[in-house]
Amino acid sequence: MKKIFRFLFKSLLWFFAISIGLVILFKWLPIPITPLMVIRTVEQKKEGKDIVWKHDWESIDNISKNLQLAVICSEDQDFLNHHGFDMKAIEKALEYNKKGKKTRGASTISQQTAKNVFLWPNRSWLRKGLEAYFTFLIELIWSKERIMEVYLNSIEMGNGIYGAEAAAQHWFKRPAANLRQQEAAAIAAILPSPLRYRANPATNYIQGRKNWIIRQMHFFGPLNYN
Numbered sequence: 001m002k003k004i005f006r007f008l009f010k011s012l013l014w015f016f017a018i019s020i021g022l023v024i025l026f027k028w029l030p031i032p033i034t035p036l037m038v039i040r041t042v043e044q045k046k047e048g049k050d051i052v053w054k055h056d057w058e059s060i061d062n063i064s065k066n067l068q069l070a071v072i073c074s075e076d077q078d079f080l081n082h083h084g085f086d087m088k089a090i091e092k093a094l095e096y097n098k099k100g101k102k103t104r105g106a107s108t109i110s111q112q113t114a115k116n117v118f119l120w121p122n123r124s125w126l127r128k129g130l131e132a133y134f135t136f137l138i139e140l141i142w143s144k145e146r147i148m149e150v151y152l153n154s155i156e157m158g159n160g161i162y163g164a165e166a167a168a169q170h171w172f173k174r175p176a177a178n179l180r181q182q183e184a185a186a187i188a189a190i191l192p193s194p195l196r197y198r199a200n201p202a203t204n205y206i207q208g209r210k211n212w213i214i215r216q217m218h219f220f221g222p223l224n225y226n
Contacts, residue, residue, distance in 0.1 A: 026150065063176045116151070182214070
């Protein structure tokens with residue numbers, strides 16, 4: 001029993017040391033690959049499809065403020081104020097899930113970033129627990145601007161399309177730095193299901209989401225991380 005406890009204790013120490021070290025490193029370094037990118041590639045290969053993997057890291061300075069604001073208004077309007085978890089959204093989701101057959105999530109941009117960079121997409125209590133741990137770490141060590149930078153460079157935005165630059169080129173044939181408001185809103189509109197929806201040309205449903213996001217962007221006002 002002592003050996004087992006010693007092994008578990010050492011394993012936990014190594015886990016904390018490696019995880020904290022990675023979060024510190026990624027405070028500055030670009031993130032070249034995520035678990036989801038690998039999973040999608042394996043899925044494509046198994047299904048006999050062409051391998052599509054487009055991912056070009058760009059500094060936050062080279063990503064349009066329109067897109068930054070659009071994803072905040074679409075995904076997490078309290079992003080600049082919370083510490084990784086939106087308790088009001090969690091409470092609303094719990095109430096909704098008690099009443100309805102479909103489940104509603106309440107993940108913040110910080111939680112999505114933690115999941116995209118460090119974890120796998122499948123839902124489980126273990127995954128959710130690790131997601132909370134990594135969310136706490138990145139909120140503690142990274143700035144909000146860095147979280148947004150990593151989020152916009154790692155999130156899935158289409159079939160084999162990862163990050164703002166690849167999405168801007170794929171959907172609108174322009175750099176992420178030059179995305180217009182309508183284009184940014186279109187990309188943000190597909191994020192709940194990027195393999196199901198297309199940003200351009202937009203379906204009626206995505207056009208409706210675009211219009212809602214643009215209204216929210218006007219209400220939100222200028223984006224300021226300070």
